[in-house]
Amino acid sequence: MRNVSERTLAVKGSPIRRLVPLANEAKKRGIHVYHLNIGQPDIPTPKAFMDGVRNASIDVLSYSPAPGISETIEALHDFYADMGVELDEGDLRVTIGGSEAFVFALQITCDAGEEILVPEPFYPNYNGHAIINGINVVPITTKIEDGFHFPPIDEIERLVTPKTRAILFSNPGNPTGVGYTREELQGIVDLALKYDLFVISDEPYRELMYDGHATSILEFPELGQNAILVDSISKRLSACGARIGCIVSRNKDVMAAVNKLTQIRLSAPTFAQHGLVAFLKDPNYKQEIEAIKTKFHARRDTLYDALQTIPGVCCRKPEGAFYIFVKFPQIDDSEEFVKFMLNDFDLDGETVMVAPGAGFYATEGKGHDEVRIAYVLEEPKLIRAVEILKAGLEAFVEQRERVAATAG
Amino acid sequence: MRNVSERTLAVKGSPIRRLVPLANEAKKRGIHVYHLNIGQPDIPTPKAFMDGVRNASIDVLSYSPAPGISETIEALHDFYADMGVELDEGDLRVTIGGSEAFVFALQITCDAGEEILVPEPFYPNYNGHAIINGINVVPITTKIEDGFHFPPIDEIERLVTPKTRAILFSNPGNPTGVGYTREELQGIVDLALKYDLFVISDEPYRELMYDGHATSILEFPELGQNAILVDSISKRLSACGARIGCIVSRNKDVMAAVNKLTQIRLSAPTFAQHGLVAFLKDPNYKQEIEAIKTKFHARRDTLYDALQTIPGVCCRKPEGAFYIFVKFPQIDDSEEFVKFMLNDFDLDGETVMVAPGAGFYATEGKGHDEVRIAYVLEEPKLIRAVEILKAGLEAFVEQRERVAATAG
Numbered sequence: 001m002r003n004v005s006e007r008t009l010a011v012k013g014s015p016i017r018r019l020v021p022l023a024n025e026a027k028k029r030g031i032h033v034y035h036l037n038i039g040q041p042d043i044p045t046p047k048a049f050m051d052g053v054r055n056a057s058i059d060v061l062s063y064s065p066a067p068g069i070s071e072t073i074e075a076l077h078d079f080y081a082d083m084g085v086e087l088d089e090g091d092l093r094v095t096i097g098g099s100e101a102f103v104f105a106l107q108i109t110c111d112a113g114e115e116i117l118v119p120e121p122f123y124p125n126y127n128g129h130a131i132i133n134g135i136n137v138v139p140i141t142t143k144i145e146d147g148f149h150f151p152p153i154d155e156i157e158r159l160v161t162p163k164t165r166a167i168l169f170s171n172p173g174n175p176t177g178v179g180y181t182r183e184e185l186q187g188i189v190d191l192a193l194k195y196d197l198f199v200i201s202d203e204p205y206r207e208l209m210y211d212g213h214a215t216s217i218l219e220f221p222e223l224g225q226n227a228i229l230v231d232s233i234s235k236r237l238s239a240c241g242a243r244i245g246c247i248v249s250r251n252k253d254v255m256a257a258v259n260k261l262t263q264i265r266l267s268a269p270t271f272a273q274h275g276l277v278a279f280l281k282d283p284n285y286k287q288e289i290e291a292i293k294t295k296f297h298a299r300r301d302t303l304y305d306a307l308q309t310i311p312g313v314c315c316r317k318p319e320g321a322f323y324i325f326v327k328f329p330q331i332d333d334s335e336e337f338v339k340f341m342l343n344d345f346d347l348d349g350e351t352v353m354v355a356p357g358a359g360f361y362a363t364e365g366k367g368h369d370e371v372r373i374a375y376v377l378e379e380p381k382l383i384r385a386v387e388i389l390k391a392g393l394e395a396f397v398e399q400r401e402r403v404a405a406t407a408g
Numbered sequence: 409m410r411n412v413s414e415r416t417l418a419v420k421g422s423p424i425r426r427l428v429p430l431a432n433e434a435k436k437r438g439i440h441v442y443h444l445n446i447g448q449p450d451i452p453t454p455k456a457f458m459d460g461v462r463n464a465s466i467d468v469l470s471y472s473p474a475p476g477i478s479e480t481i482e483a484l485h486d487f488y489a490d491m492g493v494e495l496d497e498g499d500l501r502v503t504i505g506g507s508e509a510f511v512f513a514l515q516i517t518c519d520a521g522e523e524i525l526v527p528e529p530f531y532p533n534y535n536g537h538a539i540i541n542g543i544n545v546v547p548i549t550t551k552i553e554d555g556f557h558f559p560p561i562d563e564i565e566r567l568v569t570p571k572t573r574a575i576l577f578s579n580p581g582n583p584t585g586v587g588y589t590r591e592e593l594q595g596i597v598d599l600a601l602k603y604d605l606f607v608i609s610d611e612p613y614r615e616l617m618y619d620g621h622a623t624s625i626l627e628f629p630e631l632g633q634n635a636i637l638v639d640s641i642s643k644r645l646s647a648c649g650a651r652i653g654c655i656v657s658r659n660k661d662v663m664a665a666v667n668k669l670t671q672i673r674l675s676a677p678t679f680a681q682h683g684l685v686a687f688l689k690d691p692n693y694k695q696e697i698e699a700i701k702t703k704f705h706a707r708r709d710t711l712y713d714a715l716q717t718i719p720g721v722c723c724r725k726p727e728g729a730f731y732i733f734v735k736f737p738q739i740d741d742s743e744e745f746v747k748f749m750l751n752d753f754d755l756d757g758e759t760v761m762v763a764p765g766a767g768f769y770a771t772e773g774k775g776h777d778e779v780r781i782a783y784v785l786e787e788p789k790l791i792r793a794v795e796i797l798k799a800g801l802e803a804f805v806e807q808r809e810r811v812a813a814t815a816g
Binding site: 003004005006007008009011012013014017040041042043044045049050053054058059060061062063064066096097099100103107108109110111112114125128129132133134165234238239240241242243253254256257259260261263264265266267268269270271272 | 411412413414415416417419420421422425448449450451452453457458461462466467468469470471472504505507508511515516517518519520522533536537540541542573642646647648649650651661662664665667668669671672673674675676677678679680
């Protein structure tokens with residue numbers, strides 16, 4: 001029997017997804033599981049969006065135009081203008097979620113065998129798509145003690161080779177919540193210009209920045225032709241299932257390539273594009289996004305404060321997104337800890353699922369004492385989840401000591 | 409300035425899309441254009457589908473499960489069971505249109521530098537996706553005189569090399585309307601088994617077969633592990649904008665790879681999956697599809713008969729889909745003819761747009777005397793369009809002779 005391709009064999013399955021069956025088994029045993037393991041908010045999608053879908057006047061559900069429905073493109077141009085970024089016609093194309101925008105950016109910047117620099121820990125699907133496309137991810141290691149901000153620019157510069165084509169990051173960051181300062185982004189921009197690299201900035205969490213201003217890559221006019229923005233409405237509208245994002249660049253060659261890539265996949269989903277237009281035409285749309293941000297802001301503070309009660313915990317308060325990346329000195333294999341929480345532990349019938357840290361690193365051996373916590377539940381639930389985590393950590397350490405004593 | 413990747417530069421823009429601005433200009437001059445150039449039906453999408461979207465009870469538009477919503481997968485299993493094909497759990501995954509299912513099949517069967525055999529003329533996006541993925545399309549040339557059926561199997565066998573990984577075709581065929589017989593598919597199946605190749609069968613038009621039975625690749629149990637079905641609801645439900653398709657295989661390794669590929673792109677669009685479930689639960693769903701088929705069947709006969717009135721026309725009656733591939737001996741460059749029809753011709757204020765043939769061939773020089781006509785309009789419009797085409801061909805020949813006389 002024919003084997004499948006090497007490229008698909010090389011894509012790693014997600015450790016979070018591997019652990020989901022354990023959560024399902026815990027639920028079958030009657031345990032309540034607080035899911036802080038995924039980036040899926042619990043916040044209702046704005047009514048204007050949903051009404052826009054339901055009220056769309058569609059007789060024949062035909063292919064929408066490959067670049068996006070013109071009203072959707074216009075509405076997105078206005079949205080960027082509202083944040084101070086003026087785009088020319090042709091600078092923006094609607095994509096099937098931020099995921100497709102990212103794949104387009106990868107395929108347009110890199111041929112097989114070429115390299116992209118990515119600060120780690122990073123969103124694991126970056127690597128999956130890079131592998132499928134024969135592109136090598138070269139990690140820029142960042143540290144929890146620095147709040148996962150970029151290391152000094154000369155450390156990054158040492159990673160640039162003749163095969164390097166782009167620097168990629170999410171800002172604010174998944175999985176770390178880091179929000180890069182304008183100064184450190186300026187360093188990246190200058191480096192990109194020095195070596196003529198593309199900068200691919202993935203900004204689905206841009207509106208979810210709690211300390212300071214989330215600086216879009218489009219705010220560096222000098223980067224002009226080398227800037228590619230990957231964006232998505234999934235998080236800021238709590239509309240992950242819409243599968244609507246966009247790719248933006250002022251580079252005409254990049255956008256000509258985007259046009260070809262949109263044509264060969266025909267079109268982005270029609271219904272959600274109507275929803276987005278209705279949402280962005282709602283005079284209250286900014287307040288709606290602000291309200292979502294306010295919720296996450298309060299949750300961040302609550303979760304961060306609660307985590308400080310856990311002995312030895314190491315994390316810096318993240319500036320944005322809805323994740324905290326945490327080091328627990330009690331843990332040397334966070335996947336084992338997550339399994340323990342799901343298989344062997346509960347506090348009064350409740351437990352917590354978080355994401356093991358190692359899956360977010362490209363460098364072997366990193367992240368085993370870290371976990372990502374997504375604050376996608378309401379504050380009282382976050383407080384309770386931390387109580388459970390704290391008790392779980394104690395029980396995990398005790399169990400390990402018991403096993404060690406028995407072995408000795 | 410950094411250039412874009414070689415792979416994106418190598419993707420050809422669609423000739424049809426290049427010509428669309430000419431159609432728009434004609435419309436600005438007040439000319440009515442009959443669009444027979446694209447595979448976009450004019451038939452209303454079934455009410456049950458649209459109601460399923462509008463009535464979906466969604467509070468948080470969250471990511472739907474990566475493999476597809478479980479109800480959608482179940483409904484599709486039932487749909488295949490209704491056509492006599494029993495699937496096991498895990499054999500089917502929901503995709504973002506047939507396009508994504510096709511990309512998955514390509515990436516799973518071939519690494520960069522490997523080859524797929526494809527009968528030409530073929531759907532041009534096959535080649536676009538192959539180029540992006542570093543895969544070589546090796547054409548199996550088929551002839552208009554044979555109604556674009558497969559050539560003798562030894563001609564195909566000669567094209568197999570150690571790099572060949574799969575045979576790909578659409579059945580019934582876009583752009584030719586060919587519906588392969590069980591016997592000729594058996595030849596392909598036997599060849600695939602002899603060389604251990606995958607067979608990727610793209611069947612969005614399966615329910616639109618007018619003469620004989622459309623044989624799905626899943627109807628060859630002996631092909632088992634080597635069969636991959638690419639499918640889509642776009643055509644049979646007139647729901648191209650839904651962006652819902654599926655990939656089906658009984659090969660566990662293939663489906664494990666599919667699972668990883670669905671995970672890294674997160675999910676397929678949520679709304680249209682609800683629409684599909686509602687449609688397939690409607691007790692009248694088969695009659696709805698049958699009604700769509702009946703319309704296209706009548707159109708095929710009307711268009712075919714009308715085309716016979718054009719002197720010298722060459723085409724065989726296609727068995728399925730909604731395309732006729734036609735050779736006009738008057739034409740030696742059908743792209744020039746399409747331009748002439750849009751720029752320089754009208755019959756009482758009306759003209760016709762068809763698709764130039766060469767864009768559907770991989771072999772250089774082929775298809776320049778051919779066009780693809782999509783019968784996506786009502787019968788009276790098709791009759792009128794052929795009248796216009798006939799007059800246009802005469803005028804095109806006259807103009808060419810005039811130019812030649814002047815030049816002479």
